[in-house]
Amino acid sequence: MTKYLLKRVLQAIGVVFCISLITFFVLNIVPGNPVEIMLGEFADQATIARVTHEMGLDQPIYIQYFSWLGNMLQGNFGTSYFQNKPVIDILTSSFLVTAKLAGIAYILAVVLGVVVGVVAAVNHGKWVDSVLMTISVFGISAPAFWIAIILQIVICLKFNLLPLSGIESFKSFILPGIALGTRYAASIARITRTSMLDVLSQDYIRTAEAKGLKGWVVTIKHALRNALIPIITIAGSDLGNILTGSVLVESVFSIPGIGKMLVDSINTRDLPIVQGGVMYIAVICVIMYLVVDLLYTVVDPRIRLGKESS
Amino acid sequence: MFKKKKDQTYQSYWSISWNIFKKNKVAMVCLFIVILLCLIALFAPLIAPYDPNKQVLTDRLMKPCGQHWFGTDDLGRDIFSRIIYGCRVSLSVGIISQIIATVIGYTMGVCAGYFGGKVDSVISFLIQVFSSFPFLLFAMAIMFVLGPGLINLYLALGLLGWASTARLIRGDVMRLKKMEYIDACKVSGGNSFRIIMKHLLPNCLSTLIVTVTLGVPNAIMSEASLSFLGLGVKAPMASWGSMISFSQPYIRSATYYSVIPGLAIIITVLAFNMLGDGLRDALDPKLRS
Numbered sequence: 001m002t003k004y005l006l007k008r009v010l011q012a013i014g015v016v017f018c019i020s021l022i023t024f025f026v027l028n029i030v031p032g033n034p035v036e037i038m039l040g041e042f043a044d045q046a047t048i049a050r051v052t053h054e055m056g057l058d059q060p061i062y063i064q065y066f067s068w069l070g071n072m073l074q075g076n077f078g079t080s081y082f083q084n085k086p087v088i089d090i091l092t093s094s095f096l097v098t099a100k101l102a103g104i105a106y107i108l109a110v111v112l113g114v115v116v117g118v119v120a121a122v123n124h125g126k127w128v129d130s131v132l133m134t135i136s137v138f139g140i141s142a143p144a145f146w147i148a149i150i151l152q153i154v155i156c157l158k159f160n161l162l163p164l165s166g167i168e169s170f171k172s173f174i175l176p177g178i179a180l181g182t183r184y185a186a187s188i189a190r191i192t193r194t195s196m197l198d199v200l201s202q203d204y205i206r207t208a209e210a211k212g213l214k215g216w217v218v219t220i221k222h223a224l225r226n227a228l229i230p231i232i233t234i235a236g237s238d239l240g241n242i243l244t245g246s247v248l249v250e251s252v253f254s255i256p257g258i259g260k261m262l263v264d265s266i267n268t269r270d271l272p273i274v275q276g277g278v279m280y281i282a283v284i285c286v287i288m289y290l291v292v293d294l295l296y297t298v299v300d301p302r303i304r305l306g307k308e309s310s
Numbered sequence: 311m312f313k314k315k316k317d318q319t320y321q322s323y324w325s326i327s328w329n330i331f332k333k334n335k336v337a338m339v340c341l342f343i344v345i346l347l348c349l350i351a352l353f354a355p356l357i358a359p360y361d362p363n364k365q366v367l368t369d370r371l372m373k374p375c376g377q378h379w380f381g382t383d384d385l386g387r388d389i390f391s392r393i394i395y396g397c398r399v400s401l402s403v404g405i406i407s408q409i410i411a412t413v414i415g416y417t418m419g420v421c422a423g424y425f426g427g428k429v430d431s432v433i434s435f436l437i438q439v440f441s442s443f444p445f446l447l448f449a450m451a452i453m454f455v456l457g458p459g460l461i462n463l464y465l466a467l468g469l470l471g472w473a474s475t476a477r478l479i480r481g482d483v484m485r486l487k488k489m490e491y492i493d494a495c496k497v498s499g500g501n502s503f504r505i506i507m508k509h510l511l512p513n514c515l516s517t518l519i520v521t522v523t524l525g526v527p528n529a530i531m532s533e534a535s536l537s538f539l540g541l542g543v544k545a546p547m548a549s550w551g552s553m554i555s556f557s558q559p560y561i562r563s564a565t566y567y568s569v570i571p572g573l574a575i576i577i578t579v580l581a582f583n584m585l586g587d588g589l590r591d592a593l594d595p596k597l598r599s
Binding site (some may be wrong): 026175240274 | 520535554568576
């Protein structure tokens with residue numbers, strides 16, 4: 001178990017290192033001198049040369065990479081070109097907003113997805129199953145930003161039930177959470193149904209029913225527990241997608257989260273924020289995938305034992 | 311006895327698959343929709359009643375009517391014509407980026423599976439790196455560097471989307487390379503290139519067809535998302551994502567402007583997804599039984 005844990009952690013570090021390499025080199029081939037962008041079009045050549053030297057941008061690219069990586073490991077992501085604040089502060093404050101939104105969306109996706117999937121599987125072949133699965137197929141195919149706009153039109157403008165934008169209260173996060181979570185709820189519902197149907201046809205379910213257990217006990221305790229692995233796989237990979245997908249919903253509802261901040265920085269070509277933001281989210285995603293991977297071993301002893309024996 | 315044997319006609323893998331696929335009504339309807347969408351994209355100039363970029367400022371935000379079936383946008387452009395041309399953008403991005411992703415994915419997957427050892431370790435690690443990428447985020451980063459534009463979209467989505475294909479092909483090839491006919495080819499002097507192209511490729515074809523069909527809707531969704539964020543196609547080119555983005559200030563007065571492009575995305579993505587599911591059911595021998 002310890003060996004497996006260590007291997008996965010080392011792998012995750014390797015992945016983060018590779019992502020940092022790709023992020024740095026891809027974003028550094030961006031056309032235009034960042035110093036010129038930062039200082040504006042009226043800056044003279046001497047000032048540009050001085051600031052370029054101060055920022056270390058006249059050094060070879062590999063030295064720039066290692067100093068960037070070294071600084072980042074110490075929590076220094078650089079300074080924003082236009083906001084004149086440390087990038088890490090900007091990222092952290094906007095991430096907290098995104099985390100709230102993504103958290104609501106994720107809880108909605110998992111709870112709704114699993115409930116819908118279980119209900120559909122238990123009612124397999126009946127109209128309930130068909131209706132739920134048809135809705136979920138539409139849910140998977142609808143873009144989050146479109147759902148967000150439709151929710152704004154119906155809930156905010158027609159019925160005036162919830163705020164149209166902003167982050168003033170918890171209420172403000174409900175619609176963005178639904179818009180962001182719908183697609184993932186639909187995909188979790190589909191996988192839950194498939195996995196449950198697989199398990200419900202097993203002999204041990206028949207045994208549980210034959211010994212007189214109540215229907216819901218069999219469904220929850222015997223079937224759902226054994227159907228969890230594929231659900232965790234999908235739910236785990238959705239975590240990262242929800243976090244990055246929040247960018248689409250944030251721009252509709254004007255939520256100052258990390259996604260909106262990243263899009264704004266891309267538009268103003270604020271390289272340190274783009275670079276730092278990409279790394280920040282990527283690292284969080286890798287950590288989440290690692291946690292999910294380790295969660296498997298808790299849920300499924302076969303993986304734990306298999307890894308141990310190998 | 312002899313006559314009975316004669317009746318047992320030989321059916322190829324593809325004809326069995328087609329027979330199974332034909333029976334799946336949903337998949338057949340989706341195939342029809344996909345073909346229709348492809349025809350719309352191909353013959354857009356013939357179908358669209360107006361120039362998609364022609365601005366008639368006196369006809370701003372007209373509701374759907376006989377003259378403009380889907381109404382007009384904030385610059386007086388015909389939404390129906392823009393939806394038709396938007397179909398071109400969506401399908402071309404979906405299909406071309408998937409071709410790029412498939413070529414890279416197949417090459418990587420086959421090299422990892424066939425050669426094994428260190429090659430496999432390196433490629434498997436790369437697959438892991440690219441799978442850990444938050445896809446949309448890196449697509450945004452690449453579009454930030456390359457700038458908006460159709461060719462840049464093909465490249466960004468193609469270069470990022472190969473990992474899942476590579477993983478599946480690697481698995482297929484690891485299984486296939488133990489087959490006797492591969493040994494036979496090696497013994498008769500066939501080199502690696504010949505084995506990969508002539509023997510492994512046809513046997514991976516069903517996996518590739520399914521991954522491409524299921525990859526297209528993802529790419530279409532990513533294109534719509536990037537265009538929505540202003541990082542996709544260049545204005546004034548019509549894209550369903552950018553149309554939804556531009557419709558935002560008018561959600562009170564012109565609801566149709568936001569709704570219609572979204573429905574176009576849903577129909578297209580849904581058709582490709584269901585077609586992909588149908589193809590998987592028909593082409594995968596394990597699912598057939």
